[in-house]
Amino acid sequence: MGTRAVNAAETVEAGVRLTDISLAYGDGAGGRPVLQGVNFTLRPDDFVCVLGPSGCGKSSLLHIIAGYLRPTEGTVRINGVLHTRPDPQVGVVFQHHNLFPWLSISENVAFGLRMAGIPRKERMRRTADYLSLVGLESAASLLPHQLSGGMKQRAALARTLAAEPSIVLMDEPFSALDALTRESMQQHLIGIWQRTRTCIFFITHDVDEALLLGRRIMVMQPGPGRFVEDFENPLCQAEIGLPLHELRAAKEYIPLRQRLMMSIAGDRTES
Amino acid sequence: MAAPLSRPLKVSRSKGYVLYFTVSCCSVLALFTIWWIASHYGWVNPLFLPSPADVWSAFTDIAREGYKGSTLLGHVGASLRRILIAMFFVFVTAVPLGIVCGRSRLVRAVFDPIIEFYRPLPPLAYYSLLVLWFGIGDTSKVILLFLSGFAPMFIAAVYSARRIPADRINGARSLGANGFRLYAFVIFPSCLPDLLTGFRTAVGVTYATLVAAEMVAAVSGIGWMALDASKYLRSDIIYAVIIIMGIIAILIDSAIRLLIRRVSPWIEQ
Numbered sequence: 001m002g003t004r005a006v007n008a009a010e011t012v013e014a015g016v017r018l019t020d021i022s023l024a025y026g027d028g029a030g031g032r033p034v035l036q037g038v039n040f041t042l043r044p045d046d047f048v049c050v051l052g053p054s055g056c057g058k059s060s061l062l063h064i065i066a067g068y069l070r071p072t073e074g075t076v077r078i079n080g081v082l083h084t085r086p087d088p089q090v091g092v093v094f095q096h097h098n099l100f101p102w103l104s105i106s107e108n109v110a111f112g113l114r115m116a117g118i119p120r121k122e123r124m125r126r127t128a129d130y131l132s133l134v135g136l137e138s139a140a141s142l143l144p145h146q147l148s149g150g151m152k153q154r155a156a157l158a159r160t161l162a163a164e165p166s167i168v169l170m171d172e173p174f175s176a177l178d179a180l181t182r183e184s185m186q187q188h189l190i191g192i193w194q195r196t197r198t199c200i201f202f203i204t205h206d207v208d209e210a211l212l213l214g215r216r217i218m219v220m221q222p223g224p225g226r227f228v229e230d231f232e233n234p235l236c237q238a239e240i241g242l243p244l245h246e247l248r249a250a251k252e253y254i255p256l257r258q259r260l261m262m263s264i265a266g267d268r269t270e271s
Numbered sequence: 272m273a274a275p276l277s278r279p280l281k282v283s284r285s286k287g288y289v290l291y292f293t294v295s296c297c298s299v300l301a302l303f304t305i306w307w308i309a310s311h312y313g314w315v316n317p318l319f320l321p322s323p324a325d326v327w328s329a330f331t332d333i334a335r336e337g338y339k340g341s342t343l344l345g346h347v348g349a350s351l352r353r354i355l356i357a358m359f360f361v362f363v364t365a366v367p368l369g370i371v372c373g374r375s376r377l378v379r380a381v382f383d384p385i386i387e388f389y390r391p392l393p394p395l396a397y398y399s400l401l402v403l404w405f406g407i408g409d410t411s412k413v414i415l416l417f418l419s420g421f422a423p424m425f426i427a428a429v430y431s432a433r434r435i436p437a438d439r440i441n442g443a444r445s446l447g448a449n450g451f452r453l454y455a456f457v458i459f460p461s462c463l464p465d466l467l468t469g470f471r472t473a474v475g476v477t478y479a480t481l482v483a484a485e486m487v488a489a490v491s492g493i494g495w496m497a498l499d500a501s502k503y504l505r506s507d508i509i510y511a512v513i514i515i516m517g518i519i520a521i522l523i524d525s526a527i528r529l530l531i532r533r534v535s536p537w538i539e540q
Contacts (some may be wrong), residue, residue: 068441086444098442101537104461115447115456145537163446 003131013080015199016042016065021074022224023060031072032033032059033224038074040218049204049214049233053264057225058203062169065201066092068271076164088112091165093173094244097152099144105155106131106183112163118196126246130158150181156267161192167199173208186212207260211235219263229263307401313331321507326514338508339499341491347519349491351407353484354477357416360472361424366466366476369428370458379429394480398487415484420477427469430506444469471527478520493519 001184017220021038024031028121038087042048052058063069067075068088076083078090086092112125118126131137134154153173158199174182190213191201204210210217219229234252247253282522309315310322311535317325333343342348356411365503372379389397398415405411435458443457485494 051498066441066445068444086441088445088447090445092442092445094438094442096438098436098438100439100443100457101458102463102535111456112446112449115452143537159446165445 001010011154013077015079016201017077017080018065019075019077021064021071021076023064023069024072024224035064036224036226038226040230042199042201044166044199047193047200047202047213047215048218049202049210049216049237050218050220050221051204051207051260051264052225053138053222056220056222058220059171060128061225062092062201062203062219065113065167066090066169066229075092077179086254087106088163089166090103091160091163091168091170093153093160093170094155094187095176096170097144097149098145099152099156099159104141105136105147106142106153109158109162111159115263124160130162133195134158134188135163142203148181150185153177153185157192161196162198165198167201169203169267170200170203172203175204175206182209189213205249206212207257207264208248211253217259217260229260277446282412286344299507306449317505318504321510325507326510327497328513330511333496333511336431338496339389339490344517346491346496347515350481350485351519352492353413353416353492354474354481357420357473357477358470360417361420361477362470363419364405364427365424365473366462369425370432370454372425373429373432374458378447379526382387382425386425388421389418394419397485402487404416411487412484412489416477416480423476424466424469424473426464431465431469434465435461443498464531464538467527467531467534471524473529474523475520478516478523481516509521 018038022033023035024033026032036123038061047104050058050061055126060069064071065081065083067076070084072219083090090211099105100111103111106127109130110123113126115165128137128140131140134157136151136154138226139151139155144155147155157173174185177185186209189200202210202213203214210235212235214233217231217233218227218230221228223260234255235250306320307323310317310320336355337343338346341443368382371384397418398411401411401414401418405414411465419498425460439457439461443453448457453471465522481492482494485492489495495511497512500506500512
């Protein structure tokens with residue numbers, strides 16, 4: 001604990017910093033490299049969308065940031081402190097809602113607060129706040145299996161946000177939803193981010209989703225996984241507040257989309 | 272956003288259930304009719320197959336006057352007490368051990384060979400050893416029942432712990448659950464539906480061992496009643512006892528099934 005405090009004092013910096021992250025499966029020279037030399041910093045109010053073809057290592061990267069997977073080399077620092085194992089600092093929303101089926105929606109949302117030892121009254125108040133943030137007040141006492149797919153995913157988001165993490169990692173959270181639900185979830189997420197300004201690291205393979213949500217877009221390529229693009233999204237909806245259909249009609253939209261598609265697919269033909 | 276909260280599935284299921292139940296009732300009725308006809312026309316020696324009326328009167332006799340020193344309820348109670356004690360110890364030992372074995376390959380490597388070895392052994396093979404060790408009283412009987420129930424419960428616990436999705440554990444750790452609290456708040460409740468199913472199997476196996484357990488030096492229990500009656504060729508009593516045993520088994524099983532549905536309503540059965 002003492003060394004941790006010293007480390008924090010040395011590099012007081014807010015946000016998430018990844019330094020020289022490499023990951024290889026297997027040992028030594030025969031190991032298959034999954035990630036190589038990944039470096040980046042996320043600001044405390046970033047909304048980053050990470051695009052990449054399947055198998056480019058974006059999920060492995062998310063697992064490393066979450067602390068589920070130990071990188072072969074490199075470090076993850078959250079607000080300057082070394083992060084090596086999962087804790088409430090880093091929240092995760094999975095592709096599948098991953099709610100606890102035996103707990104009601106409000107108990108699910110309260111789970112992190114309960115683990116943190118927050119007194120019952122305060123817990124209930126904060127749970128109610130986050131339930132209303134995702135618009136699920138009326139579902140508080142239901143069990144997860146009684147909810148629709150979109151509602152479950154919103155509950156999962158509320159559960160993660162309620163623990164008040166420094167960063168929220170989202171691993172293709174809307175990819176299992178139907179198109180209409182997905183669009184409404186994207187709008188929800190934008191609204192939530194505008195209110196909370198929590199750092200979000202959002203993995204997707206959907207270019208439109210990245211353009212719609214991300215304030216910053218990063219593109220990964222496989223073999224081994226690395227970042228080839230990292231730029232501020234000029235269309236970022238959360239900043240300019242355009243409705244979805246106007247965003248799609250914006251004149252920068254098509255060329256930008258084209259460029260991202262090329263950047264993702266280009267490498268595929270190479271390797 | 273109106274959610275599909277009512278499940279229309281339930282209607283069709285209950286309709287199918289009525290049909291299923293009716294057919295089952297007819298099947299049981301048919302069996303009784305055949306039994307009645309066979310004994311009425313003397314197709315089978317009454318020693319092998321007493322008439323339903325004889326079995327009924329044997330039952331009412333036992334119910335009214337008891338059997339050799341205890342009432343019928345006393346015998347049933349003695350057997351259920353042995354099963355209950357055995358199952359209590361099965362649950363409190365096999366469940367934690369099984370869950371830990373399911374989570375850790377190394378711990379599993381310690382216990383797996385031992386349990387895999389004794390599991391297929393017929394309980395009667397080692398019963399005499401238990402009697403040598405623990406005497407002819409209730410202890411050896413309960414331990415025999417315990418051993419027969421332990422293996423299926425343990426295997427269910429291992430399986431249930433291994434089946435927990437990795438994401439659920441990861442997600443819980445990211446919400447701050449660690450160590451004992453991870454086991455208490457996430458792993459155990461995740462396992463619970465499978466544990467109850469395993470418990471159901473274990474009770475069945477224990478019940479099947481009951482007669483064997485009551486073979487040696489018992490003076491009470493329904494298993495013992497069946498054995499004792501056979502010494503005097505009282506097949507009417509044997510039949511009555513078997514039917515009582517069957518009904519008790521069905522009642523226990525339905526109770527556990529009800530509990531499973533109450534505890535894990537999200538699992539469609």
